[in-house]
Amino acid sequence: MSAYEQLIKSGNKFFLVFEDMTNKVMTSKYNPLYYHGALPQFYLWVLFLSGLLLFAYYIPTVDNAYISKGIINAWTSVEYINDKIPFGAVVRGIHRYAGDAMVITILLHALRVWFTDRYRQYRWLQWFSGIVLLVMVLFIGQTGYYLVWDERSLALTRMTVYAFEGIPFIGPTLKELFLNGDTISNYTMANFLFIHIGLSFSLLFGLWIHYVRMTRPVMTPPPAINYVLMALVLAVVFMFPITSGKIATLNGTPTGFEMDWFFLAPYALLNAVPLGAYWLIVIAITVALCLLPMPWSFLIKEKPVDAAEVVLSKCVGCNLCYLDCPYQAIEMVPAPAGSRFKLLATVLPYRCSGCGVCVGACAFDAIDLPDLLDSAVDAQVKQIVEAK
Ligand code: HEM
Ligand code: SF4
Ligand code: SF4
Numbered sequence: 001m002s003a004y005e006q007l008i009k010s011g012n013k014f015f016l017v018f019e020d021m022t023n024k025v026m027t028s029k030y031n032p033l034y035y036h037g038a039l040p041q042f043y044l045w046v047l048f049l050s051g052l053l054l055f056a057y058y059i060p061t062v063d064n065a066y067i068s069k070g071i072i073n074a075w076t077s078v079e080y081i082n083d084k085i086p087f088g089a090v091v092r093g094i095h096r097y098a099g100d101a102m103v104i105t106i107l108l109h110a111l112r113v114w115f116t117d118r119y120r121q122y123r124w125l126q127w128f129s130g131i132v133l134l135v136m137v138l139f140i141g142q143t144g145y146y147l148v149w150d151e152r153s154l155a156l157t158r159m160t161v162y163a164f165e166g167i168p169f170i171g172p173t174l175k176e177l178f179l180n181g182d183t184i185s186n187y188t189m190a191n192f193l194f195i196h197i198g199l200s201f202s203l204l205f206g207l208w209i210h211y212v213r214m215t216r217p218v219m220t221p222p223p224a225i226n227y228v229l230m231a232l233v234l235a236v237v238f239m240f241p242i243t244s245g246k247i248a249t250l251n252g253t254p255t256g257f258e259m260d261w262f263f264l265a266p267y268a269l270l271n272a273v274p275l276g277a278y279w280l281i282v283i284a285i286t287v288a289l290c291l292l293p294m295p296w297s298f299l300i301k302e303k304p305v306d307a308a309e310v311v312l313s314k315c316v317g318c319n320l321c322y323l324d325c326p327y328q329a330i331e332m333v334p335a336p337a338g339s340r341f342k343l344l345a346t347v348l349p350y351r352c353s354g355c356g357v358c359v360g361a362c363a364f365d366a367i368d369l370p371d372l373l374d375s376a377v378d379a380q381v382k383q384i385v386e387a388k
Pocket of ligand 3: 310314315316317318319320321322344345361362363364365366367
């Protein structure tokens with residue numbers, strides 16, 4: 001067994017022990033670990049709703065020249081939401097901490113599918129789209145921090161511009177697209193708001209790709225778990241209320257800021273290593289994660305999947321295997337001319353997991369796994385029953 005396989009085995013063992021302990025406290029019906037994919041999805045809905053409420057009062061401008069006369073900009077509008085709107089501080093806190101919770105639950109979900117070996121072969125698209133979703137979520141969270149327009153926002157914006165400037169050829173264009181011009185201006189803030197909201201909605205498209213090959217993805221935890229998830233966020237909101245830093249001034253030089261490790265860790269890296277090394281590390285980690293599901297034989301010995309096969313002479317086109325297949329690996333195609341039936345089942349081998357669900361679904365003995373014929377399964381079951 002390779003060191004990699006050993007790591008996966010230990011990771012899985014750790015999760016199983018943890019799962020067992022959670023089952024004892026919460027019972028298997030309400031164990032949140034059995035809904036690890038649904039947890040970030042729940043927090044996404046919370047973020048959409050709380051974000052909508054914040055958006056109603058947010059003003060995306062950086063111009064603070066008239067602040068003494070009470071003219072508002074991004075920072076003062078956030079302060080207004082926080083101090084003047086009933087429950088504004090709570091909604092702001094929910095939005096901030098639900099974002100952190102989403103990142104934590106995404107990492108939990110990714111580790112769970114990784115350690116249970118549910119990320120390779122016919123599941124590569126879910127893994128790959130998951131990495132894209134994670135990168136998007138991190139960037140959306142970072143743009144959220146720019147929107148407050150306190151000293152931290154200014155420092156982060158300048159660090160991002162510095163990071164873009166280090167990219168050969170496309171760096172200056174990226175910088176201009178990011179700032180919506182040459183320098184930080186009101187247009188920049190409108191751009192940040194557009195990126196923050198636009199990318200958040202694009203997550204829905206990313207999630208559609210994530211789910212498209214799963215017949216019945218578990219997307220919602222039971223209500224009792226939702227209440228607990230929400231109560232946890234509220235507890236943190238009241239224990240650690242959100243405050244902004246000092247208002248950003250364009251000619252000021254912020255010296256440091258409070259860290260949110262879930263979203264801002266890349267900035268800590270940017271601060272710690274030279275610019276070239278920063279991009280190398282970020283790109284290397286992202287590419288390595290995207291390529292993890294490839295059949296790397298030095299990492300893991302991959303057993304080829306024996307895809308199911310349809311016995312066309314027996315298929316009546318009843319659709320049952322198509323409806324039951326968990327991985328959308330069966331298509332119903334028009335039957336050849338002269339057939340008594342309109343449609344026949346066909347298996348897409350690259351999507352098939354060899355799980356055998358379709359074999360059980362077919363009442364006509366018309367679909368088999370190549371190395372496990374229906375008759376052989378019947379014989380094995382009979383043998384076991386007779387031996388008892
Ligand atoms: C916005 C963030 C994400 C959400 C809302 C999400 C949601 C989900 C849901 C609801 C499922 C179905 C789970 C089930 O039916 O048991 C799922 C499956 C899956 N997800 Fe995610 N996911 C996200 C990010 C990720 C990430 C970052 C990865 C890994 C890099 C990932 C990898 C996978 C894989 C491999 C599966 C298939 C697992 C299986 O077939 O058992 N997802 N996801
Ligand atoms: S064995 Fe059958 S049910 Fe399972 S993935 Fe393949 S086609 Fe779908
Ligand atoms: S369940 Fe059997 S008979 Fe029905 S479409 Fe599938 S293979 Fe054909």
